[in-house]
Amino acid sequence: xxxxxxxxxxxxxxxxxxxxxxxxxxxxxxxxxxxxxxxxxxxxxxxxxxxxxxxxxxxxxxxxxxxxxxxxxxxxxxxxxxxxxxxxxxxxxxxxxxxxxxxxxxxxxxxxxxxxxxxxxxxxxxxxxxxxxxxxxxxxxxxxxxxxxxxx
Numbered sequence: 001x002x003x004x005x006x007x008x009x010x011x012x013x014x015x016x017x018x019x020x021x022x023x024x025x026x027x028x029x030x031x032x033x034x035x036x037x038x039x040x041x042x043x044x045x046x047x048x049x050x051x052x053x054x055x056x057x058x059x060x061x062x063x064x065x066x067x068x069x070x071x072x073x074x075x076x077x078x079x080x081x082x083x084x085x086x087x088x089x090x091x092x093x094x095x096x097x098x099x100x101x102x103x104x105x106x107x108x109x110x111x112x113x114x115x116x117x118x119x120x121x122x123x124x125x126x127x128x129x130x131x132x133x134x135x136x137x138x139x140x141x142x143x144x145x146x147x148x149x150x151x152x
Contacts, residue, residue: 007043010034016043038075038151065113067134067142075149079120079130087113089136095120096129103128108135125152 008015011034019028065086072081085091092108104120127149134142 005042005044005046007040008032009037009040011037038073038077040073065115067132067144069130069132069144069146071146071148074147075151077151079123079128079148079150080118081130081148082115082117083132084115085111085113085134087136087138087140089134091116092133092135093118094131094133095123096131098127098129108133123150125150 003018003020006017006019008017010032013034015032017030065084067086068084070082070084079095083091089111090108091111093106094102095104097103104123106118106120127147129145129147131143131145136142
């Protein structure tokens with residue numbers, strides 16, 4: 001049990017809330033007088049979490065990489081995310097709507113091991129899923145799917 005900070009972004013203003021967590025799971029409702037543009041959970045990163053920090057010589061850092069999609073905020077206004085791969089591989093992304101239909105597909109690209117960034121625009125507000133398919137040179141296939149929300 002501990003307080004959690006939540007930051008609400010509303011137009012040109014923002015509000016930082018301290019929410020006391022007293023049970024697990026916990027449901028909390030809040031009424032605000034403006035439209036909320038986005039919400040950032042734990043904006044000052046007070047909660048301990050698993051994080052990826054890349055420092056030092058690139059060859060050394062890559063030994064510890066995992067194939068992973070990294071969403072930095074959710075919900076978001078446009079799909080911006082990072083991903084890591086641990087070996088040279090073809091990487092492909094597919095975006096599905098809530099009904100499971102493919103709405104966007106990026107062609108597979110050969111990528112070197114490391115940290116990569118992607119920005120996809122043009123998605124309307126809604127709930128989506130992104131699937132990363134990694135097909136390495138030794139024919140190992142890895143797939144990961146994450147849910148994300150686009151807001152206006």
